[in-house]
Amino acid sequence: MKKLLLTTAALIAAPLAALAADKPAELKVGVTTFLTGPASVFGVPARDAAEILVEKINADGGIAGVPLKLSFIDEGAGAEALTSEFRRQVESEGAHAMMGAISSGNCQTLAPLAEDLKVLNLMWDCGTQQIFEKNDYKYVFRTQANATPEMLATVLYLLKVKPDFKTIAVVNQDYAWGRDSWQIFSTALKALKPDAEVVGEFFPKFGAADFSTEISRLQAMQPDVILSTSWGGDLDTFIQQAAQRGLMNSSTFVIPLAESSLERLGSTLPAGHIVGARGDHYFLHPERRDDADFKEFMAAFEEKTGAHAIYPVFHMSQALAALEAAYDKAVAAKGGEWPSEDEVIAAFEGLTFQGLGREVTIREDNQGVEAQLLGTSVQTGDYPFATLENIMIFDGAALTTPVGQESVEWVSKLTPDYAASVKVDSYDR
Amino acid sequence: MNLTIFLLALFDGIAYAALVFSVAVGLTLIFGVMRILNVAHGSLYAVGAYLTVSLTGYILALGFAPVLAFPMMIVSAVLVGVLIGGPIEWLLLRRIYNKPEVLQLLVTFAVFMILEDVQRLVWGTQPYFQASALQAMGMIRVFGVNYTVYQLIILPLVALVLLVGLRFFLRHTILGKLILATTEDREAAQSIGIDADKVFLLTFIVGAALAGLGGALASPTTSILPGMGADMIVLSFAVVATAGLGQIEGAAFTALLIGLGRSFAVYVWPETAVLVPYLIMLIVLLVRPEGLFGSPTARKI
Numbered sequence: 001m002k003k004l005l006l007t008t009a010a011l012i013a014a015p016l017a018a019l020a021a022d023k024p025a026e027l028k029v030g031v032t033t034f035l036t037g038p039a040s041v042f043g044v045p046a047r048d049a050a051e052i053l054v055e056k057i058n059a060d061g062g063i064a065g066v067p068l069k070l071s072f073i074d075e076g077a078g079a080e081a082l083t084s085e086f087r088r089q090v091e092s093e094g095a096h097a098m099m100g101a102i103s104s105g106n107c108q109t110l111a112p113l114a115e116d117l118k119v120l121n122l123m124w125d126c127g128t129q130q131i132f133e134k135n136d137y138k139y140v141f142r143t144q145a146n147a148t149p150e151m152l153a154t155v156l157y158l159l160k161v162k163p164d165f166k167t168i169a170v171v172n173q174d175y176a177w178g179r180d181s182w183q184i185f186s187t188a189l190k191a192l193k194p195d196a197e198v199v200g201e202f203f204p205k206f207g208a209a210d211f212s213t214e215i216s217r218l219q220a221m222q223p224d225v226i227l228s229t230s231w232g233g234d235l236d237t238f239i240q241q242a243a244q245r246g247l248m249n250s251s252t253f254v255i256p257l258a259e260s261s262l263e264r265l266g267s268t269l270p271a272g273h274i275v276g277a278r279g280d281h282y283f284l285h286p287e288r289r290d291d292a293d294f295k296e297f298m299a300a301f302e303e304k305t306g307a308h309a310i311y312p313v314f315h316m317s318q319a320l321a322a323l324e325a326a327y328d329k330a331v332a333a334k335g336g337e338w339p340s341e342d343e344v345i346a347a348f349e350g351l352t353f354q355g356l357g358r359e360v361t362i363r364e365d366n367q368g369v370e371a372q373l374l375g376t377s378v379q380t381g382d383y384p385f386a387t388l389e390n391i392m393i394f395d396g397a398a399l400t401t402p403v404g405q406e407s408v409e410w411v412s413k414l415t416p417d418y419a420a421s422v423k424v425d426s427y428d429r
Numbered sequence: 430m431n432l433t434i435f436l437l438a439l440f441d442g443i444a445y446a447a448l449v450f451s452v453a454v455g456l457t458l459i460f461g462v463m464r465i466l467n468v469a470h471g472s473l474y475a476v477g478a479y480l481t482v483s484l485t486g487y488i489l490a491l492g493f494a495p496v497l498a499f500p501m502m503i504v505s506a507v508l509v510g511v512l513i514g515g516p517i518e519w520l521l522l523r524r525i526y527n528k529p530e531v532l533q534l535l536v537t538f539a540v541f542m543i544l545e546d547v548q549r550l551v552w553g554t555q556p557y558f559q560a561s562a563l564q565a566m567g568m569i570r571v572f573g574v575n576y577t578v579y580q581l582i583i584l585p586l587v588a589l590v591l592l593v594g595l596r597f598f599l600r601h602t603i604l605g606k607l608i609l610a611t612t613e614d615r616e617a618a619q620s621i622g623i624d625a626d627k628v629f630l631l632t633f634i635v636g637a638a639l640a641g642l643g644g645a646l647a648s649p650t651t652s653i654l655p656g657m658g659a660d661m662i663v664l665s666f667a668v669v670a671t672a673g674l675g676q677i678e679g680a681a682f683t684a685l686l687i688g689l690g691r692s693f694a695v696y697v698w699p700e701t702a703v704l705v706p707y708l709i710m711l712i713v714l715l716v717r718p719e720g721l722f723g724s725p726t727a728r729k730i
Contacts, residue, residue, distance in 0.1 A: 036549070036554070036655070037655070037656065038654065038655070038656060040554040040655075041554065041555060041556065044554055174703065200699075201699070202695070202699050203699070203700065204702065204703070205703040207656060207660060209647070209650075209651040209652070209657060209660060209661075210445060210448075210650065210651060212441055212444060212445065212580060212650075213438070213441040213442075213445070213691070213692045213695040213696070213702075214695060214699075216437050216438075216440070216441050216574050216576070217437070217695060217696055219573070219574040219575060220433070220434065220437060220572075220573065220574055232556065232654075233556040233652040233654040234652075236556050236558060236652045237556075237558075237651050237652040240558050240560060240651075240652070241650065241651075244560060244563060244564070244568075244577055245568065245575040245576065245577060246568065246575040247575075264555065264556060264558070265558075268558070
């Protein structure tokens with residue numbers, strides 16, 4: 001009799017249970033990353049990190065009991081191959097979520113596509129601030145900061161450590177990031193330090209192998225500060241050539257992406273230059289380096305790749321942490337049932353999660369609020385390459401363009417006393 | 430623009446031109462003799478650079494002096510010529526000399542693609558930097574600006590030696606004369622007993638070694654990373670096409686023209702620096718489609 005009652009109850013409940021999404025055998029996630037091309041300096045370490053992190057997540061029982069399975073798409077193959085593979089993974093392979101992309105251009109292509117395909121897409125590394133300022137997306141989230149807080153924090157750090165500089169020159173790559181980052185940086189500088197003079201603007205082509213002429217001209221100009229938001233081989237080449245010819249002794253370099261080049265530059269990068277990391281990303285993160293999860297990951301990463309973790313590794317950890325946190329939150333909200341996609345997306349609203357850096361929060365416009373770490377290069381001899389001293393971690397909330405505003409316009413209206421309103425923590429090392 | 434700035438731009442331009450010439454000269458030699466436009470030249474350049482970096486790193490790790498980086502450049506160039514250039518000519522190009530030009534382009538392009546992936550396989554995707562040779566030479570200070578001796582003196586000197594050496598080799602040695610004779614008329618040369626196959630093989634090895642040498646010379650000044658070959662082949666083509674295909678002295682002149690144009694652009698109007706080499710090429714080819722020094726009949730593509 002009891003059995004009959006139970007069966008009846010189960011039968012009555014069956015249609016209700018069907019409303020809950022079926023728990024999949026595995027959670028399929030497609031990840032776009034650069035495996036070829038110049039940006040593979042970011043994409044390959046990030047993929048390696050993803051593999052380590054997923055192994056750990058699955059060893060701990062997966063996401064809400066479902067193992068995670070990643071498949072990687074090469075962004076280096078071009079936009080057309082990327083979009084068709086993205087589409088294929090969603091439509092034919094039934095990917096539950098996507099993570100794209102590194103390139104800002106690819107993010108701008110994939111965001112509307114994800115919206116069309118109605119698939120959750122985490123923009124896990126790209127920096128363009130325009131995505132959520134120009135569009136309103138339901139399925140697309142960014143699990144890190146964007147170019148605006150990155151550049152603003154760089155200006156603030158520069159003003160804190162070298163408040164009296166008079167002249168600045170810029171050497172950026174001639175493509176969207178080089179131009180956009182300079183626009184934000186120069187606008188912020190004009191607002192926060194109106195007396196700084198821009199004496200030279202150089203945009204050598206992306207992938208340039210030779211900066212000799214620019215360096216000669218910079219030596220003749222002798223600016224107090226030289227900014228370069230370049231990265232990868234371009235930045236390495238520029239720093240090497242500048243160091244070889246003594247330019248780094250006469251000007252202070254501000255290099256917001258140099259955290260990702262520290263190890264490759266070895267002893268070439270002299271002390272006293274301002275290094276950024278596109279967020280609070282540093283393998284010796286002063287607040288995180290003694291934490292067990294951080295240490296465990298860093299050891300595993302070094303063992304797997306033979307190199308130290310750089311910022312895309314942190315970005316990858318944040319995106320995976322966000323995915324895990326959102327599913328956990330949605331499952332909890334549903335009393336343990338597997339959530340539908342809409343319920344997972346609802347969980348992202350105000351979601352807080354922690355990768356390898358500080359906690360990140362997703363805002364109502366789907367933009368992540370992330371802290372920014374900068375430091376000054378120093379050769380201590382502890383590592384065969386430059387590390388950071390005089391580290392400052394800026395709180396992300398006051399750095400991120402308010403919801404509904406456009407970055408350049410917002411930045412241009414800042415006043416010199418804005419600097420005091422940004423919360424900052426300082427560390428010697 | 431005052432005199433100081435003018436001279437600085439001149440130095441930068443010459444240093445850059447020297448590097449471009451040492452790559453372009455191999456390309457134009459191969460074309461001049463064999464009538465083959467070798468797209469794989471860019472890869473040979475990159476492999477030369479990678480090899481130099483690896484060999485230099487190796488001997489430095491063994492504790493040898495940094496100045497030994499220079500012989501390593503020559504070793505790398507010879508290795509590229511013999512181990513890669515030789516088999517390419519012997520196994521592939523030899524079969525297609527009488528086929529349409531477009532096939533030759535496709536074959537050398539295929540070799541280029543294969544070699545690009547080989548580089549990735551062997552050296553990975555992370556940039557390399559090995560500047561021991563450059564650092565061993567020190568710096569000189571001119572008008573308050575530091576230049577490396579390597580770029581300001583050694584590179585132009587090497588370029589000059591290459592130019593004069595090649596001229597001498599082609600005009601005043603038996604082997605050079607055999608090459609010129611085969612270039613002039615292959616059948617006639619064969620009929621008087623010249624082994625044309627051997628001459629072509631040798632020319633290709635020398636041309637490939639020159640590409641490797643270009644990479645080796647560039648290696649201390651720049652990051653070695655995937656894609657560097659593609660960049661260089663485009664610029665080399667611009668130089669070779671502007672000069673007229675097969676013109677060695679012309680390539681030297683054009684490299685200088687393009688190098689100076691680029692460096693003056695950086696001083697006067699930086700936004701156009703990227704454009705200048707191609708602008709020069711465009712203007713020259715509009716006026717003289719066969720190139721500055723080319724003769725109309727020498728054109729093939």
